[in-house]
Amino acid sequence: MGGLQGKGSPVPLTAYVLIALLEAGAPADAPIVLQTTRCVLGDMTRDPYTIALKAYALALAGHPRYTAVLLQLLELAVEDDEGMYWEVQRMFYRSNSLAVETAGYAIMAMMANPERYLLDARKIVKWITTKRNGYGGFYSTQDTIVALQALASYETNTYEGKLDVVATVTSFSFRESEKVQQSQQFQQSQKLQYKRSVPTVGNLVHEFIINEDSKLLQQQVSLPDFPTYVKISMEGQGCAVMQAVLRYNVPVAEPSDAFSLKVDGDNAPGRDCARKRIRACSAYILPDGESNMAVIEVNLISGFIPVKDDLKAVVRRNPKVIKRYEVDGSKVSFYIEEFTAEEVCVAFNILREVEVENTKPGTVVVYDYYEPDFAVSTTYAFPYVEGCD
Structure with a gap:
């Protein structure tokens, strides 16, 4: 739940628990539901995220105040060419992840009365679909769950008959020297749109067919050239989402100023060439003093594996802060309850399982679980030891 935003108030967490109870089938007149509803109604916040949680909770409970809370939320909405959304401001930053969650809860609250709120x-x-990333999710695991639940609820409540859409993507190279030739090719390609996919040199004509049989399938096609001019035409009946994804690498990602990070790689005492030690320390340095749940992600140098007993010891030494660890291949992740200005350190040994030549440095990343844009990373390597390959 958005890192339990609104830690100074019990209302966001209370509303979240109320939603969980009602979604799990608790009766609206159960004592615990009535008590938590009273707590939620007593809150006078102007925070869109909290109001959206309240609106959805009250909608699930069938409470008569649900409409008034939803109208209060709509008064705070921003509307532009991309659609309707809310700007969720935290103390020192604007949260994209919480904006998606807020929109998701708003949709689900509106679906309690779809006839009245269908247009909104x-x-x-429309807005929330523009925030999807290239893998179908959004900013974090939590906002992705809420957004997908909201979109499913919208689809369920606004079914308008069978889906039958054909979307045709036509592309041709945008190189200056080929403009005249490709203009002719483009005109010719228009005559070939009855085919499923027609590639030419640097060009493409491709049809996406979306119907009741294929509506749950992701369909994709790669453009043969870049930069390119792309034209999209659609015909038929129904609603579908089309997304263009461009992926590229950057030499060094821009670090966030939310966390500090220090990493040391060292050799084991003596002449043990196969044993190394990693120590990573991080702290939260923004003025509000506390992060959400965060992750220290250690990517090991190729050929090494972690010593499991050391990982268990890291959690055992500081269980209130370091909640658990996970190992996924050569990646070790530590889940931190929250960072403060006081450094949290993890240190563990690794063993060389396979000898690998010309290895690259390892990396350590610290990021906010609910605000992945808050991330900082650095590389590490081990000092040279004579006689060790």
Whole structure:
């Protein structure tokens, strides 16, 4: 739940628990539901995220105040060409992740009365689909769960008959020297749109067919050249989402100023060439003093594996702060309850399992679980030891 934003108030967490109870089938007149509802109604916040949680909770409970809370939320909405959304401001930053969550809860609250709020919900759906990343999710695990639940609820409540859409993507190279030739090719390609996919040199004509049989399938096609001019045309009946994804590498990602990070790689005492030690320390340095749950992610140098007993000891020494660890291949992740200005350190040994030549340095990344844009990373290597390959 958004890192339990609103830590100074019990209302966001209370509303979240109320939602969980009602979604799990608790009766609206159960004592615990009535008590938590009273707590939620007593809150006078102007925070869109909290109001959206309240609106959805009250909608699930069938409470008569649900409409008034939803109208309060709509008064705070921003509407532009992308649709309808809310700017969720935290103390020192604007949260993209919480904006997606807020929109998701707003959609689900509106679906308690879809006839009345259909147009507003459609605007929010339009906006939220523009925030998807290239893998189908959003900014974090939590906002992705809420957004997908909201989109599923919208689809369930606004079914308008069978889906039958054909989307045709036509592309041709944008190189200056080929403009005249490709203009002719483009005109010719228009005559070939009855085919499923027609590639030419640097060009493409491709049809996406979306119907009741294929609507749950992700369909994709790669453009044969870049930069390129792309034209999209659609015909038929129904609603579908089309997304263009461009991926590229950057030499060094821009670090966030939310965390500090220090990493040391060292050799084991003596002449043990196969044993190394990694120590990573991080702290939260923004003025509000506390992070959400965060992750220290250690990517090991090729050929090494962690010593499991050391990982267990890291958690055992500081269980209130370091909640657990995970090992996924050559990646070790430590989940931190929250960072403060006081450094949190993890240190463990690794063993060389396989000899690998010309290895690259390892990396350590610290990021906010609910705000992945808050991330900092650095590389590490081990000092040279004579006689060790």
